Amino acid sequence: MTIISAEQVGNRLNDWRIAIRKHDVHSAKAMYAELKVLLQEMEENQEVLTYYSLLEGKYKLMLYERRGEKLKEQTDLDCPSKTNDLIEYYFYLYKALYASYKRDYASAIGLFEIAEKKLQHIPDEIEVAEFHTKIANLYMLLRQSLVSLHYIQNAIDIFKSHEGYERRLATAFVIAAANYMDIGDFRRAETYYKKALHTAESLNDHFLISQLHHNISILYAEVGKSKKCIDALEKALSHEDYLSSSYFHHTMFMLMKELLSIDERTQALYYFELVKQKHATEKCPIYTAKMNLLYHLYFTNDMAQKARACFAEISILKELRDAEGVCELSALAAKHFEELGATHQAYHFLKEAYHMKHPIIDWRNSNEKNEFIDFRFKHRSFRTNRGYQFIK
Known part of the structure; x- marks a missing residue:
């Protein structure tokens, strides 16, 4: 069997990293399959294996974010030795993201702070934008809207200046919209949601469009526009892949809640039965x-x-x-x-x-x-x- 050099695999891992950063699901999946084969034929190199494990974690988080694929319990990784700034940064970033996913926000903040210090040694503007997006999302969840807006505006400015990051730009627009909604600026929130939808439609990304219809429905529910909220939720549920994703449950919950708020009980009961059948097989x-x-x-x-x-x-x-x-x-x-x-x-x-x-x-x-x-x-x-x- 031919032994593949660690450097060759490392270069391919860098390509994979870029696909993951761009949220290019198709390319990232193809590279993941390729890399699993390459690693079996690679010369022994612990640093490359660690790099792969960290990217694999980011990849699975990306699939959760972009396709609603469920995350399994993650294996704890050992802290890498001080040999590679990027690997150290990814180690703490990944742990912060996973802590946030598990709703352990106190740990997530501490890990983000360590990651931010490591980021100072990485001269990569897109990494900065990605970090700002992730920490802006955390502060948004914690209702620290002004802090979140500071970070997300930096990310928006960077993503706008780089081609190929339109999906990340749409993500940033949603975080900005959510923060503006939290501080009561509903007009500006709707503007940012519509910018995100326009971006997704220009990419012809139907799954992303469904996600964005779900997100804008939150705004319409918040301001009491039930009909517009229900319309947006039904549009979100119109995509077949979306129906089989983990996002289905929250969209359906919102739809039933909004229907009940306007006393559409018969239609809500119909959806209750559909969800009950799904929950019987999918916990x-x-x-x-x-x-x-x-x-x-x-x-x-x-x-x-x-x-x-x-x-x-x-x-x-x-x-x-x-x-x-x-x-x-x-x-x-x-x-x-x-x-x-x-x-x-x-x-x-x-x-x-x-x-x-x-x-x-x-x-x-x-x-x-x-x-x-x-x-x-x-x-x-x-x-x-x-x-x-x-x-x-």
Whole structure:
């Protein structure tokens, strides 16, 4: 068997790295298959193997972001020796991204800080843009909108000046849009979403277009435009590959929630049955809990039974560390019970939502509790409908 030099494989790994950075799924998949063969024939070289393992992790994260392919539990890698700045940087970046994916945001921030120091030794503008995109996404999830906007604008400026990074530019536009939505600038948010859609349509990337329709539906839900939200969600679900991706669950959850918000119960029930069949073969515990809660909230008649069932699903979401889901659905349940005149149940769900946003909250006296019960729900009392796609 012919032995292939480590340098030759290393050069091909660099090509793979560029395809991954561009989110060029087709090329990256072809190179992945090729590299698995090359590595079996390569001379022994631990540095190249480490480089490959880190890129493989980034590749699988890219497939999750770009195609909704599920991520399996990752194998911990040993910290590389101080021999290669790029490998060291990728080590900490990958660990930060995976920590963020696992919702371990405290660890993710620390790892991003280390990665940022390593990045200073890498004279590559696209790597800087990618890093800024990833950390902007993290700060967006943590509602640090102004910090996130600072990072993402830097990324947008860089991606705009390089050909072949249109998909990354679309990603950056979505992060900018989400931040503007968080600070209440809905006009600018819609502008950025439309820029992203225009970019995806120019690439004729139908899966990306579906993702972007899902993302813009979040804006329409936020401003109370249910018809436009439902239309965008149905467009997202019109692509066959999208239906088989992990993103299907969140889009379907949003669709059912929006249908129920305008009392389209018959259509919502139809979708409930579809999802129930899918969950029978494809386990998705977070969205199973979310959809069960919706079902009990709108279709269980006995008030006490309804409240118990909804609290049970909230408990499951807590165990799964879905703080966003707990906050959103507790607030939704509180609003629903208030509308039914069940103030006592509404208070408990609203308190749950506030505990999730402000963990130190504590009722010192009955006046505080009564004031809390008297709170009247506003559309933007709680941020809802989060779960942006391909920017995790």
